[in-house]
Amino acid sequence: MQRLLRRARIPPVRTAPARTAPARTATVRTATVRTRSAAAGTAPLGLLYERHGEPAAVVQLKNLEVPKLGDCDVHVKMLAAPINPADINMIQGTYPLLSPLPAVGGNEGVGEVQEVGRRVAALKPGDWVIPADSGLGTWRTRGVFPEEMLLKVPSDIPVLCAATLSVNPCTAFRVLADFESLAPGDSVIQNAANSGVGQAVIQIARASGIKTINVVRDRPDLPKLVERLMGLGADHVVTEEMLRKPEMKYIFKSTPRPRLALNCVGGKSTTDMLRHLQPKGTMVTYGGMAKQPVMVPVVSHIPQSAFIFRDVRLRGFWMTQWRREHAQDREGVVAMMDALCQLIRGGQLTAPACTEVPLQDYRTALEASMKPFVSSKQILLL
Ligand SMILES: NC(=O)c1ccc[n+]([C@@H]2O[C@H](COP(=O)([O-])OP(=O)(O)OC[C@H]3O[C@@H](n4cnc5c(N)ncnc54)[C@H](OP(=O)(O)O)[C@@H]3O)[C@@H](O)[C@H]2O)c1
DSSP, X not given: OHHHHHHTTOOOOOOOOOSSOOOSSEEOOOXXXXXXXXXXXXXXXXXXXSSOXXXXXXXXXXXXXXXXXXXTEXXXXXXXXXXXXXXXXXXXXXXXXXXXXXXXXOXXXXXXXXXXXXXXXXXXTTOEEEESSSOOOOOBSEEEEEGGGEEEEOTTSOHHHXXXXXXXXXXXXXXXXXXXXXXXXXXXXXXSTTSHHHHHHHHHHXXXXXXXXXXXXXXXXXXXXXXXXXXXXXXXXXEHXXXXXXXXXHHHHHSOOOSXXXXXXXXXXXXXXXXXXXXXXXXXXXXXTTOOOBOOOOSTTSTTOTTTTTXXXXXXXXXXXXXXXXXXXXXXXXXXXXXXXXXXXXXXXXXXXXXXXXXXXXXXXXXXXXXXXXXXXEEEEO
């Protein structure tokens, strides 16, 4: 990891404690949303929700009005945008950040600049852009956004990589870089290893010489999934049940015990991962897919008592918060994006396994994104 960081000219960042705790529910800054009732051939389309609820019930495809291009604005034609768990939670109204209603869904995606206001200096028509922060509303065919809400990305990377770059690969990069100083040969353990973040962790770790122990849920087509993750560079893939078995010790004959555990799930899975962590190791929680609390054995009669006898560290990470804390650190953000784009160009970081869905079929995509064991990111083609 240090090698990758040096290449990216990023000093290992120590995460400073947030100055203020994020509000339980905050509102994001978004571009203005106005809808048009009449269908017009050239009107942009967007996936809009006017109230919170189950996505397939509240999200509707509507004509949108594009506001007039201001001096500091950029007119963007969106190309592709994924459906991520956070997008679903925002629509349900259960995410700590909520967009003012009505809102266009989607926080991630890539678009092509069509036109820029006369005070826009850093972007020009033809450039590719991604959201600089959460809440852009990317599930739309076109939009006018303030320049500061956009980040330029190179247009020589595959469109699906660009569309899925700003959330999961950045999260994978940060959790690998910011919590433990990992060297080639060290190992990391993670659950939900087939998630978008998990796939990026496997690939970035592999490019840095770090071994990965990957935990997934059992399923009928497990061998196929194992093969796919091994193809990405995973060193070991185990199911949640296997993680609890004494046979895990065979893994640690060839791979050192992990110094870092990455938790996307919560509940029992965290207890099981902690059992294998080195003393004074760190577990970073960045997701809560099981919707269960993190469970840590603390009492002294449990031999693996994580807190008392092994002094493990429990940390949390939120990419949105990292971006806000690094809003003035342009160099750091650019270095991270450059490092990720270099990996993409070198074929070491690919887009997550995905299903490309035309915008009109958004309901199918929303439903698929919420089903278990799909192992495929739904990406709306705009
Ligand atoms: N903190 C941050 O900054 C940050 C950034 C990015 C993502 N995230 C969070 O990370 C999580 C993953 O995001 P993603 O985009 O990578 O997701 P994704 O590609 O849609 O994958 C979802 C993953 O969650 C697993 N999963 C779903 N329900 C589960 C359950 N009940 N128990 C165990 N595993 C379950 C799925 O496994 P199966 O195949 O077994 O269903 C799959 O591996 C989400 O919670 C997201 O909000 C956080």
